[in-house]
Amino acid sequence: MKNIQRRLRRLALTGRGEKEEIFNDIYRLYARKIRGFIALRLPNYPDDCDDLTQITLLKVYRHLHEYKPLFTMNTWIYTIANRTLIDFVRKESKKGDCPQHPSSSIDDAVSPYTDPVDTLIDAETVQSVRYCLESLDWQDRQIAYLRFYECLKIKNIAGILGKPQGTVKYRIYRIRRQLKKKLEEKYG
Amino acid sequence: MDKRLKKEVYWYFSDYLSKQKMVPKPPVYSVEVGKRDPLLFTFIKYSFSVCVILLVFFIPRTFFLNTDLGSNVYRLLKMEGYQYRIEAGAKRLNPNLFIEKFQNEEVE
Numbered sequence: 055m056k057n058i059q060r061r062l063r064r065l066a067l068t069g070r071g072e073k074e075e076i077f078n079d080i081y082r083l084y085a086r087k088i089r090g091f092i093a094l095r096l097p098n099y100p101d102d103c104d105d106l107t108q109i110t111l112l113k114v115y116r117h118l119h120e121y122k123p124l125f126t127m128n129t130w131i132y133t134i135a136n137r138t139l140i141d142f143v144r145k146e147s148k149k150g151d152c153p154q155h156p157s158s159s160i161d162d163a164v165s166p167y168t169d170p171v172d173t174l175i176d177a178e179t180v181q182s183v184r185y186c187l188e189s190l191d192w193q194d195r196q197i198a199y200l201r202f203y204e205c206l207k208i209k210n211i212a213g214i215l216g217k218p219q220g221t222v223k224y225r226i227y228r229i230r231r232q233l234k235k236k237l238e239e240k241y242g
Numbered sequence: 243m244d245k246r247l248k249k250e251v252y253w254y255f256s257d258y259l260s261k262q263k264m265v266p267k268p269p270v271y272s273v274e275v276g277k278r279d280p281l282l283f284t285f286i287k288y289s290f291s292v293c294v295i296l297l298v299f300f301i302p303r304t305f306f307l308n309t310d311l312g313s314n315v316y317r318l319l320k321m322e323g324y325q326y327r328i329e330a331g332a333k334r335l336n337p338n339l340f341i342e343k344f345q346n347e348e349v350e
Contacts, residue, residue: 074270077270078267081267085264085265085267086259086260086262086264086265087259089262089263089265090255090258090259090262093262100263104263104265107265108265108266108268109268111265111267111268112268112270115268115270119280183247183250183251183254184250184254187251187254198251198255199255202248202251202252202255203251203252203255203256203259233247233251234247237247
């Protein structure tokens, strides 16, 4: 990833470099991640997720030479994805058929994951963590994804989601507390 | 958050991502058709500005000078310009000329 970022910086600063090649690498690395990020908000609309992922990738390609080295590539790409997503949801809500996240109450959440490797490690802990993560609000899931999977800084997450840093900090704290509580309930 | 929990969350999301469909690569050629080369665009922009300047300043002047009135006015302006320049130059070179001239006038 560092390599792509270096090449991207070079392209943005000097205009030199293979745009196609850089984009191919970005596509290989990020297509699935972007789709996953968008699907956290629209899990019931797989076709829309595909479209939005493609739109995001096209935007990335179109603005490759405008990339500002001030930000990391992760932040830049997820910001584009989030803005594309927000635009889409806003447009759909104006039409009247706003895509809704499924009800996220803890009681409804059922984990579909039954991986034998996980069961060997510690099936119960894994299931309860998953159960808890799936019960989270979509915004919290996005934050958890960016923080614990992508390991982004709070400042960057706030930039991507367009929220104040304090809000993001508090939400992360709440997610942690919920997860811990869930595990404590399980094991006392 | 303890390491174990962090690991679990990480596994959850990596599992979640592995279940995501790989979206086909977007048709980049559609962007290529409409793309704007920044260097070419800058060149065209400045060429256009130069053309506008030429149109505004030089073409009306040429048309104007082709008329009788225009050519006369131009000649007058030119002559006055020269005269002014000669006087100014003389003043700059030797102001005593004027002083002498004034003194002579006063004496007369």
